[in-house]
Amino acid sequence: MKKVLIITYYWPPSGGSGVQRWLKFVKYLRKFDWEPVVYTPLDPERMATDCSLEKEIPQGVEVLRTKIIEPYSLYKLFTGKKAGKIKPGFISGGGGKERLSLFIRSNFFIPDPKMLWINSSACYLKKYLAQHQVDAIVSTGPPHSMHLIARKVSKAADIPWVADFRDPWTKMYNFKYMGYSTVVESIHKKLEKKVLLDANAVVTVTNTIAAEFEQIINDNRVGENIGGNMSVGNKSNNAATGKDNESVAPKRVHVITNGFDPADFSDVKVDPEEGFTITYTGLFVKTQNPTILWKILGERCISDVKFANDLKIRLIGHTDSSIIASINENGLDNNLLSMEYMSHAKVVEWQRKARVLLLAGGREPESKGILTGKFFEYMAAARPILGFGPKQGDMDIALEESGCGTMFDYQDSEGVASFIEEQYQLFKEGKILTVQGTIDLYSRIELTRKMANVLNSVIAKH
Secondary structure: EEEEEEOOOOOEEOOOOHHHHHHHHHHHHHHHHHEEEEEEEOOOOOEEHHHHHHHOOOOOEEEEEEOOOHHHHHHHHOOOOOOOOOOOOOOOOOOOHHHHHHHHHHHHHOOOHHHHHHHHHHHHHHHHHHHHHOOEEEEOOOOOOHHHHHHHHHHHHHHOOOEEEEOOOOOOHHHHOOOOOOHHHHHHHHHHHHHHHHHHHEEEEHHHHHHHHHHHHHHHHHHHHHHHOHHHHOOEEEOOOOEEHHHHHOOOOOEOOOOOHHHHHOOOOOOOOOEEEEEEOOOOOHHOOOOHHHHHHHHHHHHOOOHHHEEEEEEOOEEEEHHHHHHOOOOOOHHEEEEEEHHHHHHHHHHHHHHHHEEEEOOOOOHOOOHHHHHHHHHOOOOOEEEEOOOOOOOOOOHHHHOEEEEOOOOOOHHHHHHHHHHHOOOOOOOOOOOOOOHHHEHHHHHHHHHHHHHHHHHHHO
């Protein structure tokens, strides 16, 4: 079997969405003649812990762990938040100390707080690879420090490298809110370009992100050609790589979406719970708050006592306090069932028990390219999806093509009210709506086949 070294920050027993993509690839890579070796931190700052995920790691897979130094202990000491783990988006920019912490985090830890792990990891992996043969390297980000580790190791060991982006880098919707200085923003763009140009292949999860990356690569290629035309023979030397610009091979960005694992749903035999339940699972941040939904539900509860008695809003995972406040402000506190993070297996059960699954993307134009892993699990749960996010974005198009639900603009009061009414009427008639979407192409097994093909292509060309 060929071997692939996978550099990832997120790995069991860490829980959350960041773990799922490469846990599932590792689970099925052997089917396609690739043996995975995983490199991950020894004790990272975990958003959540889910020990049940460790059962999905195939027996005998080598997992390398080294100690990581992260600045979160200093942050907790500085702000007085001394207990517990730090959740994503932990620096809200609210108080003075948090605004200062955000400034320090953004402008001194580049590209992210995992940067302190880059050099030590590169040294460790160079020594490991001197004694162990590996055919390819994969880095998955964010955090994008993983790509910088892989870039160093790939160059030193002359091993082809695939950079996998689960989210964009400088085009991420929250990038503009991080408070980067002009100089630091420029550094991010340069690092992003270096990763895209130096990786033997780039993989990402949506067509929108792929097009953005292709544009960066093509813009650089045009710049090289212009520079080349000023040199003898239309060539110019690239000092960073030691290659002539004409010899730089065109990069192809591959789209391999997130997906669902059929094994997660094969044994889940549950009926919808009693009541008209709208369920959201996963991280629920402030910018995803569908305030129009809470307003519609609150007004309906006031005018219809039966609806008020039937309605349940079940939120599973880390939910921003502003969302809870918004729900309560609309008189829905008695309808709210807020549950903390739980094992992935339990989450899948609750998804199947729902009458409606709530999906919330970002409000910003940059969110058009976001297609979360949760979306595909919602599809597999076969319950109607009520989505919020940019129209004509990747998620909107996927919902329409699959027939699994409807995407609404965050201000579309009439459309959302109509959707709720339609689903509630089905509930009152005792009907269980099972959505039959086109989901086979999003099976984790099929997606792993595509990833194996990318790995095969980079070693064939190397």
